[in-house]
Amino acid sequence: MEKKKEIKINSKYPSVVDLRNKAQKRIPKFAFEYLDGGCNEDVNLHKNTAEIRDIELLPYYLSKHTGSSMKTELFGYVYDAPFGIAPVGLQGLMWPNAPEILAKSAFEHNIPFILSTVTTSSIERISEITEGRAWFQLYHPTEDAVRDDIIKRAEAAECPVLVILCDVPTFGFRPRDVRNGLAMPPKMSVKNILQIMGKPNWAMQTLIHGQPNFETLKPYMPKGLDLAQLGKFMDKTFSGRLNEEKIKPIRDMWKGKLVIKGVANEADAESAIKLGLDGIIVSNHGGRQLDAGESTIKPLTRIAAKYGDQIKVMMDSGLRGGPDIARTMASGAEFTFMGRSFMYGVAALGAKGGDHTISLLKTELQQVMEQICCEEVKDFPKHLIS
Ligand SMILES: Cc1cc2nc3c(=O)[nH]c(=O)nc-3n(C[C@H](O)[C@H](O)[C@H](O)COP(=O)(O)O)c2cc1C
Numbered sequence: 001m002e003k004k005k006e007i008k009i010n011s012k013y014p015s016v017v018d019l020r021n022k023a024q025k026r027i028p029k030f031a032f033e034y035l036d037g038g039c040n041e042d043v044n045l046h047k048n049t050a051e052i053r054d055i056e057l058l059p060y061y062l063s064k065h066t067g068s069s070m071k072t073e074l075f076g077y078v079y080d081a082p083f084g085i086a087p088v089g090l091q092g093l094m095w096p097n098a099p100e101i102l103a104k105s106a107f108e109h110n111i112p113f114i115l116s117t118v119t120t121s122s123i124e125r126i127s128e129i130t131e132g133r134a135w136f137q138l139y140h141p142t143e144d145a146v147r148d149d150i151i152k153r154a155e156a157a158e159c160p161v162l163v164i165l166c167d168v169p170t171f172g173f174r175p176r177d178v179r180n181g182l183a184m185p186p187k188m189s190v191k192n193i194l195q196i197m198g199k200p201n202w203a204m205q206t207l208i209h210g211q212p213n214f215e216t217l218k219p220y221m222p223k224g225l226d227l228a229q230l231g232k233f234m235d236k237t238f239s240g241r242l243n244e245e246k247i248k249p250i251r252d253m254w255k256g257k258l259v260i261k262g263v264a265n266e267a268d269a270e271s272a273i274k275l276g277l278d279g280i281i282v283s284n285h286g287g288r289q290l291d292a293g294e295s296t297i298k299p300l301t302r303i304a305a306k307y308g309d310q311i312k313v314m315m316d317s318g319l320r321g322g323p324d325i326a327r328t329m330a331s332g333a334e335f336t337f338m339g340r341s342f343m344y345g346v347a348a349l350g351a352k353g354g355d356h357t358i359s360l361l362k363t364e365l366q367q368v369m370e371q372i373c374c375e376e377v378k379d380f381p382k383h384l385i386s
Pocket of ligand 1: 035165177283
């Protein structure tokens with residue numbers, strides 16, 4: 001019989017805003033600002049959520065309703081809901097074991113978890129936790145040998161989906177991180193020590209679990225880099241700027257599903273189709289790369305309308321709850337992802353944060369579906385007021 005995860009919500013935190021507020025109180029400022037911030041003046045960050053919320057849905061109150069199901073088929077697998085956990089770097093800096101906590105909750109709730117190349121758990125560990133169900137996001141390595149090695153490790157770990165990233169040709173300019181001298185492990189400046197002393201729970205958990213490291217990258221990197229050195233290492237080891245020549249060998253090598261994340265216009269979507277990719281995540285990295293860019297809902301709408309029948313079109317950036325997922329699906333996305341919402345959950349509630357946040361989002365989305373009389377996720381577009 002199918003095992004279904006029980007939905008239980010901590011009544012103190014019935015929204016992502018509550019989780020964000022609690023997270024801010026619970027973790028040091030440098031860690032919270034790394035998670036929370038966009039880039040430059042945060043214009044793109046705020047536009048993302050605001051413009052999703054311009055979308056309105058039509059409810060049908062007198063239609064026949066036999067029940068609403070969030071189940072969503074994607075790449076031949078049926079997930080319990082049309083949302084997943086986006087790849088986030090340095091997760092262990094925000095809360096110890098954050099990637100493990102989120103991967104376990106995603107597995108139990110039957111939604112996808114994407115592991116970032118630059119987070120604090122390894123491909124192998126996350127595969128063990130998720131019984132080979134986690135996706136892996138690859139920063140493009142400069143050296144073919146490193147690229148091939150990471151891809152082979154993802155294959156050996158039975159990752160069903162490899163996600164390549166196209167929206168980091170440069171390191172986003174993030175004033176807070178510059179100001180905080182963000183480093184991995186955190187720099188013991190007087191300012192940072194004072195911030196850590198003010199968050200005893202975080203400090204104790206970090207002490208118990210030990211310093212976070214880039215576990216997937218361990219075999220390739222020197223120890224103890226600060227932000228400036230990390231920037232140089234990343235620049236040397238990864239060439240964020242993708243092109244068709246760099247994607248072709250990955251397509252040839254990777255037998256599973258291949259998705260490109262960070263697509264923000266029709267021309268790039270067309271290239272992805274030409275290269276034989278299986279999916280696109282329309283994303284602007286949660287507003288962390290190009291402050292002068294569009295919010296994601298705009299290109300999502302255009303790309304889904306034009307190419308939705310040729311490639312799986314998904315979206316992230318700016319979603320903060322069930323109504324936002326519904327708005328995005330109604331605008332043509334076949335699946336959605338969120339980054340910060342889940343990390344706020346873990347930073348706020350530790351080991352219970354993954355389960356709570358997923359339960360909250362499932363509850364909110366189920367309510368919207370029943371309210372508007374949408375029985376299946378594929379019917380969301382019928383409710384779009386255009
Ligand atoms: C703190 C932080 C770190 C991130 N690190 C990565 C990363 O390592 N790889 C990646 O593909 N995207 C990364 N992203 C982008 C997310 O995958 C996702 O696109 C974004 O968080 C979606 O926006 P949202 O936070 O508004 O949901 C990061 C985002 C945040 C907030």
